[in-house]
Amino acid sequence: MRYTVLLALIFLLGTGTRSEAQVMPKEELIFLTGEWKGDRFPDGRPKIPDDLLQRAKKIGIEEAWTVLKNEGYKNQFEGNWKMVNDSVKVIGRVVTAQYMPSRPDVEMRIKDRGKKDGRKGNTNAWPIEVLTKGDVYVADCFGKIAQGTLIGDNLGNSIFAKTGNGVIFNGAARDLAGLAEIKGFNAFVRDFDPSYLEDVVLMGLNTPVRIGHAIVLPGDLVISEREGVLFIPAHLAEKVVSISEFISVKDKFGHAMLKSGKYSPGQIDSQWTDDIKTAFLQWLQQHPEETQLTRAQLDEFLNKRTW
Numbered sequence: 001m002r003y004t005v006l007l008a009l010i011f012l013l014g015t016g017t018r019s020e021a022q023v024m025p026k027e028e029l030i031f032l033t034g035e036w037k038g039d040r041f042p043d044g045r046p047k048i049p050d051d052l053l054q055r056a057k058k059i060g061i062e063e064a065w066t067v068l069k070n071e072g073y074k075n076q077f078e079g080n081w082k083m084v085n086d087s088v089k090v091i092g093r094v095v096t097a098q099y100m101p102s103r104p105d106v107e108m109r110i111k112d113r114g115k116k117d118g119r120k121g122n123t124n125a126w127p128i129e130v131l132t133k134g135d136v137y138v139a140d141c142f143g144k145i146a147q148g149t150l151i152g153d154n155l156g157n158s159i160f161a162k163t164g165n166g167v168i169f170n171g172a173a174r175d176l177a178g179l180a181e182i183k184g185f186n187a188f189v190r191d192f193d194p195s196y197l198e199d200v201v202l203m204g205l206n207t208p209v210r211i212g213h214a215i216v217l218p219g220d221l222v223i224s225e226r227e228g229v230l231f232i233p234a235h236l237a238e239k240v241v242s243i244s245e246f247i248s249v250k251d252k253f254g255h256a257m258l259k260s261g262k263y264s265p266g267q268i269d270s271q272w273t274d275d276i277k278t279a280f281l282q283w284l285q286q287h288p289e290e291t292q293l294t295r296a297q298l299d300e301f302l303n304k305r306t307w
Helices: 002-013 026-032 050-056 061-070 104-116 123-129 153-163 176-180 234-260 265-269 274-285 295-303
Strands: 092-101 135-140 149-151 167-170 187-189 200-205 209-211 214-216 221-225 228-232
Touching: 050 221, 050 234, 061 221, 061 228, 061 234, 092 123, 092 209, 104 123, 104 200, 123 135, 123 153, 123 200, 135 153, 135 209, 149 153, 149 167, 153 176, 167 209, 214 228, 221 234, 228 234, 234 265, 234 274, 274 295
Parallel strands: 092 135, 135 167, 167 187
Antiparallel strands: 092 200, 092 221, 209 214, 221 228
């Protein structure tokens, strides 16, 4: 929390270079996400490839969580949400927003600077301006419910038009019926409330935020299921997705073999013999919809097994 407040003060007092509307300087964002070696957006946010986002839609949150835990990342999951549509996953690149309780002098200065920078409307509309296809708007509104409704159905439609995605808010939303009419949209929120947003101001855009028990950085890969959301650091996205894909297809094979009686649970759950490895590769060939592996790739996954 001290770090977030320090960042906010830096934004308010100036950073030596022009910084628009609470946005973290590009150099600082690149520093904090320095493990990422791929492409970036113009603001410095890691740009996870589109094809990896598509693959991420098919992996399970339990498998991904296990991979992260084994890598030493223990503060990436948050549960206890309410949703607009619990059958719709929210998966994509994170854009973060940090909200705080408002105070008149600070809010006045932020809005005046935003107006000079060409920003329009209340500060809760500003993060929506930067969204692109495949992004997920992730906001910390300090768990506020009444007067903590960051979006209604108007902003929900705007977000979905820009991203094709939903949102994750440590706060609330309004207009549940209207949001539910947006086909393909979902929102993970703490609750729904009929009130309008009041006494809240945007203090950070694309800065590190805390969502419950999780730390979230801009450009993280977020995946979700009904039990909650998982924030995957961008530099680990490829590894987490690849291993999760393997765990998923391995489990499908195991279930099929157990149902057929060909192998026992002890054989499936222990180190695989050459016979089982051969059977697995043959099973994969019979299921072209699954991720295909060579024998060398299979051996590599099994030799590095940590789950």
